[in-house]
Amino acid sequence: MRRLPVGSPLQILLLCCSFALAAYAGVRLLADDWFGVALWIVGAALLHDLVLLPLYSVADRAVVHGLEAGGRRAWVMYVRVPTVLSGLLLLVWFPLILDLVDQRYRLATGQSADVYLARWLLITAVLFGGSALLLVVRVRRATKRRSPAVH
Amino acid sequence: MGRAPFPGLVRAYGRSMRDHPRLPTSPGFWRSPLRGTWFTSVLGLVLLVGITVLFVTGLVSYAAYNPNLSRVNDTTPDKGILGFYLFSWPTGPVWLYRFTQGLHVTLGITLIPVLLAKLWSVVPKLFTLPPARSVAHALERISLLLLVGGGLFEFTTGVLNVQLDYVFPGSFYPLHFYGAWVFFSAFVAHAVLKMPTAMRAVRERRLREEVRSQEEVRPRDDDDLVAPDPDPPTVSRRGALWLVGGGSLLLFLTTVGQSLGGPFRRTALLAPHGGADPAGGPNGFQINKTAAYAGIDATETSAEAWRLVVTGRTGTVRLSRAELLQLPLHSSSLPIACVEGWSTADQWWRGVRLRDLAALVGYDGDPPDVFVESLQRHGAFRRAALRANQVADPRSLLALYVNGEELSPDHGHPARVIVPAAPGVLNTKWVARLTFGDL
Structure with missing residues (x-):
């Protein structure tokens, strides 16, 4: 078997410094529930790289191919932009939107978390509605521009 | 598969399966024409500045608790040298903590689309074979686990904590504080190692030119992030950057009002302390714990x-x-x-x-x-x-x-x-x- 080359000694030195500091903090991070914390850190990387990212990539590809099949490739961004924006809001605020913390939130802040689902749906409706409106306007303008040549 | 309700989609999917490699370890598997060192470098430089500000404001927040004054103020008493910088927290300006902590949380939320886009832009490298070209490269890949895992851990614990969703394994303060040091140690190493490449990439073509110009940057021949056999583009790099920036802007605008207060609070539509105040009158302002x-x-x-x-x-x-x-x-x-x-x-x-x-x-x-x-x-x-x-x-x-x-x-x-x-x-x-x- 071929021996693995060493590579840049400066890079090795830098990474060893980084590992030393990470280990110093890591020992403290793992002090209470080492398994739970390790699971969260490794799990976060795996969940993102092997679940979230493939899922949204496949969904995006499905939309692109679906629109392509209907000859509407140029419409991709009108679907993609509102979906991405609405999805981002859900990704960040899902505990409030999906009412996962309703009781604690109500007791702590004196306010109800019921409003968040409605607000997110409204924002989503505005994003998709705005995108659809923009598409209609642009399609009509393009048709008008073409029509003199047709007549 | 042939009976699927979307024949067009299946046809397209089937075609791509025939023509292109099935395994993500093959460079040809990655099809997006957006990926490239320039795109990754722009996102990376934004994160370099943003995450440094997050780290510093996070450390400042710990100092604001005066942890060295008494055990009851200190949620991470075993910090050791990680508390080297602590100082007596001043009493002015009166908005000091309002500013530093509002910045920390709002900026963190605003950077989420940039972080996700950055991770998307480099995901082919996760599957690169051979797993290590050298000892130095092997160490770098181990460090990347701390970088990506640690970074996602920091963002996730922060986002969950502000929504009072205490599902993480332990008390928020030690997890977020020690986790920040683990993440930042990998972050600094990564920044030092990648800085020359990133600077070279953005010097070749300024962001402003790229965002204004209609034509795409032609990637360098040695750019290993570029798809060798890309799909036809559905969006330009400029369009993709606008989308990332738009996501950040939307998150910012629906969050920042909870730190500005007054009439701006109503604009924070999804933030935990946005929207209306709990009640009217002199005692109607936001409550931490009832x-x-x-x-x-x-x-x-x-x-x-x-x-x-x-x-x-x-x-x-x-x-x-x-x-x-x-x-x-x-x-x-x-x-x-x-x-x-x-x-x-x-x-x-x-x-x-x-x-x-x-x-x-x-x-x-x-x-x-x-x-x-x-x-x-x-x-x-x-x-x-x-x-x-x-x-x-x-x-x-x-x-x-x-x-x-x-x-x-x-x-x-x-x-x-x-x-x-x-x-x-x-x-x-x-x-x-x-x-x-x-x-």
Whole structure:
């Protein structure tokens, strides 16, 4: 078997410094529930790289191919932009939107978390509605521009 | 598969499966024409600045708790050298913690689309074979696990904590603080290693030119992030950057109002302390923990039952609320600023100066530290310590009134501490005991 080359000694030195500091903090991070914390850190990387990212990539590809099949490739961004924006809001605020913390939130802040689902749906409706409106306007303008040549 | 309701989609999918490699370890598997060193470098440089600000404001927030003053203020007592930078937290400007912590939380939320786009742009490298070209490269890939795992851990714990969703494995403070050091150590190494490549990539073509120009940057031949056999583009790199920026802008605009307060709070549509205030009137501003949450019993706070116990050099004094009102009352306009990033505009507090209470128990003119205890029975900050500079500040009060009215139960009736520039949890509510003396 071929021996693995060493590579840049400066890079090795830098990474060893980084590992030393990470280990110093890591020992403290793992002090209470080492398994739970390790699971969260490794799990976060795996969940993102092997679940979230493939899922949204496949969904995006499905939309692109679906629109392509209907000859509407140029419409991709009108679907993609509102979906991405609405999805981002859900990704960040899902505990409030999906009412996962309703009781604690109500007791702590004196306010109800019921409003968040409605607000997110409204924002989503505005994003998709705005995108659809923009598409209609642009399609009509393009048709008008073409029509003199047709007549 | 042939009976699927979307023949066009299946056809397209089937075609791509025939023509292109099936395994992500093959460069040809990755089809997006957007990927390339320039795109990754722009996102990376944004994160370099943004995450550095997050790290520094995070460390500042820890210092704001004055953890070295007393064990009760310190949620990470085993910090060792990681607390090397700690300093006595000042009492001015009064909006100091409001600013640093609002910046920390709002910026963190705003950077999420950039982080996700950056990770998307480099995901082919996760599957690169051989797993290591050299010892140095092997170490770098291990470091990337700390970078990606640690980064996602920091963002996730932060986002969940501000929504009171305490599902993470342990107390938020040590997880987020030690996790930040693990993440940042990998982040610095990554930044140093990648800086030459990133700078070279962005120097080749300025961001402004790229965003203005219609034509695409032609990637360099040695760019290993570029797909060798890309799909036709559905969006330009410029369009993709606008989308990432738009996502950040949307998150920013629906969040920042909870830190600005006033009329802007209503614009924070999805932030935990956005939208409307809990109620109208003088006590209507945002609440951190209600009296019900803290388990405060109304019989303990009644005029007959409640006494403030003040201890110091000359012994102990017990004061009813009526007796407190006989002492000189002073006013100060101060905000409430929470570690969760939200804050209120200045409220007009009225009460007895902490240094006047210190004078009652033998510290006339030389106010020391104070140990504050609440009626609250559980919760991390039912006891808190304030430093001598905080006690001495003439704006630091044991407040009895807010905005011209008696404190409501949820804002700490019968009496609460309010100190300029201190994190919200150190402004103890439902105060029962003040012990003056050097801690």
